[in-house]
Amino acid sequence: MLRKSKVRIAAMRMNRRKFLGRLAATGGAALLGRASQAIAIDNFPGYRDRYGVLVDTTLCIGCRRCEWACNEWNKLPNKPIKSFEDKTVFDTVRRTHAGTFTVVNRHIDSNDSKPVYVKKQCMHCEEPACVSACFVKAFRKTPEGAVVYDASVCVGCRYCMIVCPFDIPAFEYDEPLTPLVTKCTFCFDRISKEGGVPACVNICPVESLRFGRRADLIKLAHERIRNNPGKYINHVYGEHEVGGTSWLYLSAIPFDKIGLRTDLGRTIIPKLGKTFLTAVSVVLVSWPVLFTGLYVFSRMSSKSSRENMPSTKMKAGKDG
Secondary structure, three states: OOOOOHHHHHHHHHHHHHHHHHHHHHOOHHHHHHHHHHOOOOOOOOOOOOEEEEEEOOOOOOOOHHHHHHHHHOOOOOOOHHHHHOHHHHHOOOOOEOOEOOEEEEEEOOOOOOEEEEEEOOOOEOOOHHHHHOOOOOEEEOOOOOEEEOOOOOOOOOHHHHHOOOOOOEEOOOOOOOOOEEOOOOOHHHHOOOOOOOHHHHHOOOOOEEEEEHHHHHHHHHHHHHHOOOOOOOOOEOOOHHHOEOEEEEOOOOHHHHOOOOOOOOOOHHHHOHHHHHHHHHHHHHHHHHHHHHHHHHHHHHHHHHHHOOOHHHHHHHHO
16 A cells, blocks of 8 residues: 655654544634634636536547656555556446556447547546535645645544545555555646646647646636537536536546436535534534533532541541
8 A cells, every 4th residue: 555654654643643632622712613613605717717627438549658757646545557558457347446547448338349549537626525525724725726635634433434426535444553545646846847737648648648737628628519410418517516526537428327417416515414513513522522521520529528538437436
């Protein structure tokens, strides 16, 4: 699994100790306020010049070079490029996990039995559910469009995994001491530098992946649909789903046939889950405080009882 330096491990342990200490010492008030801020719904219109990727599934050939490039750039478990040429992985539909940020799955067109290859990774939502669910702000949406994760403040609650409509965030269950939540980073360290593009886009040999400003990619997608009547489904997946995503898809067959959810609607997930997330935050913060308070009260009561109890020796002396 991912290697972590001693400094990083120490920082994570310190942050988690600080979190627990602050919870007991302050009664959770500061954290409750932070949780309320995290779930606030402001109808954010999105950053103006944010980036995106257009995935044209009619062009993908299933070479899996994008998987290899992602693995190499993010220093995931070391695998030779030859292992990514194994096509037997297409026998089952895969999902991303702690050591794999992107996967390519094969779906069969029921009309002509042709394979359709579809890349899957974090969608980098316009108004991410993971950001709203995280009461310590371990996730944030950047102006560039990426949803990034700060491991140093994560407390491992995993609410991001529960609320994600695309089932993306994964947890390092095999890391007993300092497990992290992992997912595609949109190669933020590359795109934040002028001229940089995600590693998967850079290596794609057939230009199935197109990187650029999200607004431009949406225009391009609609142009392809108009200029190729009958080739594509008349819909750009990700333009409006759950308020919009940074990754957009074109397909020749219905999106539910290629592993993409079509039951999400346009409403952003944070708005749908506002009541639930509020309750979760209150429970998470209030219960430890309540039990800490009961424990302290119990100890004080016990101490007070012992101090007020008459001494056995004194009673014996008086009776004699």
